[in-house]
Amino acid sequence: MSKKLMKGNVAIAEASVRAGCEAYFGYPITPQTELLEYMSERMPELGRVFLQAESEVAAINMVYGAAATGVRVMTSSSSPGISLMQEGFSYIAGSDVPAVIVDVMRGGPGLGNIQPSQGDYNQITKTAGHGDFHPIVLAPASVQEAIDLTVLAFDLAEKYRTLVFVVVDGAIGQMMEPAELPPMRELPSGRPDWALTGAKGREKNVISSLFLGTTELELMNKELQAKLAYIQANNEIRYEEYMTNDADLLLVAFGTAARVAQTAVQHLRQEGLKVGLFRPITLWPFPSRRLTQLTYLADTFLVVEMNAGQMVHDVRAAVHERVPVHFYGRMGGVIPMPEEVEQKVRELMRVVPTEDDVQTHQFPVKPQAAHEFLRM
Amino acid sequence: METSIIIAGFGGQGVLFAGQLLAYAGMDAGKNVTWIPSYGPEMRGGTANCTVIISDQPIGAPIVAQPDVAVVLNQPSFDKYVNLVKPGGLLLVNSSLVTSVCGRDDIQTAYIAANTLAEEAGNVKLLNMALLGALLARRPILTLEQLEQSLVNHVGASKAHLLELNKQVLQRGYSCQ
Known part of the structure; x- marks a missing residue:
C-alpha cells in the first residue's frame, strides 16, 4: 500500500x-x-x-x-x-x-x-x-x-x-x-x-x-x-535507541522532544561529540532496566521534555545515582529547538564553559575538549 | 540533503496549502517530508505560517529556528523572518504587499510581485503558486513538473477547474526574475 x-x-x-x-x-x-x-x-x-x-x-x-x-x-x-x-x-x-x-x-x-x-x-x-x-x-x-x-x-x-x-x-x-x-x-x-x-x-x-x-x-x-x-x-516494554553504542552522553526523550533531540544528536555527532538518544515508547511500563544498563556506557544523562521535568524522575529512579541525570525542558507550549539542546550538551560535556564555570573562573574540565575550546 | 522552508503570511493567502503542496510533491518524489502549521486561535486575516522539511534522510525535529528558505507573503512575516533565515539561505518576498527591502548580504533575496502576477493570470488568490514557482526556480529541491503533478494528484474535485490556472501562475512565478 x-x-x-x-x-x-x-x-x-x-x-x-x-x-x-x-x-x-x-x-x-x-x-x-x-x-x-x-x-x-x-x-x-x-x-x-x-x-x-x-x-x-x-x-x-x-x-x-x-x-x-x-x-x-x-x-x-x-x-x-x-x-x-x-x-x-x-x-x-x-x-x-x-x-x-x-x-x-x-x-x-x-x-x-x-x-x-x-x-x-x-x-x-x-x-x-x-x-x-x-x-x-x-x-x-x-x-x-x-x-x-x-x-x-x-x-x-x-x-x-x-x-x-x-x-x-x-x-x-x-x-x-x-x-x-x-x-x-x-x-x-x-x-x-x-x-x-x-x-x-x-x-x-x-x-x-x-x-x-x-x-x-x-x-x-x-x-x-x-x-x-x-x-x-511480559515484553510490553518498548523503546528505541539512536547512536547509543558509543555514547558518552545519553539524551532521553519521548514524542516530539525526542525528534528534536535526534536532530541535536546528528548535529553534535558532526562536531565529534559522542551523543546518543534513548527514546521510551512505552512510558508505562517504563524501560528502566535498559536505562540502568546504559549507565555502564554513557557517563552523563540529559533528559529533554516539554514540561518542567516529569519523566526525569523515572530516569533518575532507573539509574540509581550511578550517573548524573540532567534536565532540559520548555514549558507553556514551547517546543525546544535542537540548538538549545545542543548548547546544553556542549555545556555538560564541558566543550563550552557553563555560566557557573565563567563565574568561578573554571576552564572546561575534559582535557581534550578544553584543548578544542581554547583553539576556537 | 535537507531543506527547511517556512511559508508565512495572512490567513486566507494560501500559506498552509502552499506548504502542503510542497510536502505532497516531496512525498511523491520519494523524499521524507514533514509539514507542521502554526495553529492557534486564529482566523482569516490573522497570521499563519507552516514549516515544511524535505529531506533524503529521516527527519528529526519538524521545526527549525533558522529556515533554509523563508517565503514571506506580508509585512509582519517579513519583519519576523528576515533575520532568521540561515546564512546562505533564501528569502522570497511578496513585494506586492511588502515594502521593506532586506538589508542582509549573507542571504539571497528575491522580490516577486505575487499578487500582481496572479491577478494578471486571472485570479489573485493564486499568489501562493507564483511564489512556489519562484522558489523552485531558485532552489531546485523539486522540479516544476513534479509540483504540477502533485497539484493534479491532490487538488480536490471542487477546485479542479482552477488546475490550469494554478499551473499557469506557477510557471509565471518560475520565470519571474
Missing part, C-alpha cells in the same frame, strides 16, 4: 477505525478536535457508533459502559479534558475492562493554551485516577508510529483488559507526514466471555468496581497489581 500525507489526529482516527473500534465517545477540544471530527463522519459511514457527549465526564462513562459490553471502544481529548475524565479511568481500571484513550497534550496547568506540551506525563503514567493502577501508556514520535501504536493499543487493551493511553503532544496531532495505514480488520463476530451481553442461557457476569468488604477489595487490588506486574514482565 502506498503512503499518504496525513495529519496525526486524522491518522490516529483512521487507524482506530481499521483496528476495529466499534464505538467512539468524545467531546471537542483543541488540539485534538480533528480526531473527533473525522470520527463523526467515518463511524456512521461504517454503521458504527459515534457520539458527541455533553461533557468529557459523560464521554468517559459512556466508554466505560460500552467497554463493559465487550466492544472495542475509545475516546480522545486533550489535557484539561483528560483531567475531567479521571474518575472514569479509575472505574474502568477497577472493573478490568479494556478501553483506549488518546491524549493530544497541550500547555497547562489550567486552561493553559493549545500549543504542544508533554505536561501530562505524571498525570497519565502515575495518577490517572484514584486508587492503585497504571494504564499502559504508548508515546509515538511520528505520524506513522501514531498509527502503529493506536492499533497496538486496542490489542493490548483487549489482551490485558486494561486502559491503554496513546499520548502525543499537539505537534504530532497537527503535523502531516507520509504514513501507511494498516488494512481494515473485520469486526469480531462474538464477544468475550466476561462481557455484559444479556445473561440468557448462562451465568450472569458482573462488571463493577465496588467491593465493600476490605478483604474482597484487597484481593481485587492484589489481582490488579499482579496483572500490572505481569504486563511489566
Whole structure:
C-alpha cells in the first residue's frame, strides 16, 4: 500500500477505525478536535457508533459502559479534558475492562493554551485516577508510529483488559507526514466471555468496581497489581535507541522532544561529540532496566521534555545515582529547538564553559575538549 | 540533503496549502517530508505560517529556528523572518504587499510581485503558486513538473477547474526574475 500525507489526529482516527473500534465517545477540544471530527463522519459511514457527549465526564462513562459490553471502544481529548475524565479511568481500571484513550497534550496547568506540551506525563503514567493502577501508556514520535501504536493499543487493551493511553503532544496531532495505514480488520463476530451481553442461557457476569468488604477489595487490588506486574514482565516494554553504542552522553526523550533531540544528536555527532538518544515508547511500563544498563556506557544523562521535568524522575529512579541525570525542558507550549539542546550538551560535556564555570573562573574540565575550546 | 522552508503570511493567502503542496510533491518524489502549521486561535486575516522539511534522510525535529528558505507573503512575516533565515539561505518576498527591502548580504533575496502576477493570470488568490514557482526556480529541491503533478494528484474535485490556472501562475512565478 502506498503512503499518504496525513495529519496525526486524522491518522490516529483512521487507524482506530481499521483496528476495529466499534464505538467512539468524545467531546471537542483543541488540539485534538480533528480526531473527533473525522470520527463523526467515518463511524456512521461504517454503521458504527459515534457520539458527541455533553461533557468529557459523560464521554468517559459512556466508554466505560460500552467497554463493559465487550466492544472495542475509545475516546480522545486533550489535557484539561483528560483531567475531567479521571474518575472514569479509575472505574474502568477497577472493573478490568479494556478501553483506549488518546491524549493530544497541550500547555497547562489550567486552561493553559493549545500549543504542544508533554505536561501530562505524571498525570497519565502515575495518577490517572484514584486508587492503585497504571494504564499502559504508548508515546509515538511520528505520524506513522501514531498509527502503529493506536492499533497496538486496542490489542493490548483487549489482551490485558486494561486502559491503554496513546499520548502525543499537539505537534504530532497537527503535523502531516507520509504514513501507511494498516488494512481494515473485520469486526469480531462474538464477544468475550466476561462481557455484559444479556445473561440468557448462562451465568450472569458482573462488571463493577465496588467491593465493600476490605478483604474482597484487597484481593481485587492484589489481582490488579499482579496483572500490572505481569504486563511489566511480559515484553510490553518498548523503546528505541539512536547512536547509543558509543555514547558518552545519553539524551532521553519521548514524542516530539525526542525528534528534536535526534536532530541535536546528528548535529553534535558532526562536531565529534559522542551523543546518543534513548527514546521510551512505552512510558508505562517504563524501560528502566535498559536505562540502568546504559549507565555502564554513557557517563552523563540529559533528559529533554516539554514540561518542567516529569519523566526525569523515572530516569533518575532507573539509574540509581550511578550517573548524573540532567534536565532540559520548555514549558507553556514551547517546543525546544535542537540548538538549545545542543548548547546544553556542549555545556555538560564541558566543550563550552557553563555560566557557573565563567563565574568561578573554571576552564572546561575534559582535557581534550578544553584543548578544542581554547583553539576556537 | 535537507531543506527547511517556512511559508508565512495572512490567513486566507494560501500559506498552509502552499506548504502542503510542497510536502505532497516531496512525498511523491520519494523524499521524507514533514509539514507542521502554526495553529492557534486564529482566523482569516490573522497570521499563519507552516514549516515544511524535505529531506533524503529521516527527519528529526519538524521545526527549525533558522529556515533554509523563508517565503514571506506580508509585512509582519517579513519583519519576523528576515533575520532568521540561515546564512546562505533564501528569502522570497511578496513585494506586492511588502515594502521593506532586506538589508542582509549573507542571504539571497528575491522580490516577486505575487499578487500582481496572479491577478494578471486571472485570479489573485493564486499568489501562493507564483511564489512556489519562484522558489523552485531558485532552489531546485523539486522540479516544476513534479509540483504540477502533485497539484493534479491532490487538488480536490471542487477546485479542479482552477488546475490550469494554478499551473499557469506557477510557471509565471518560475520565470519571474
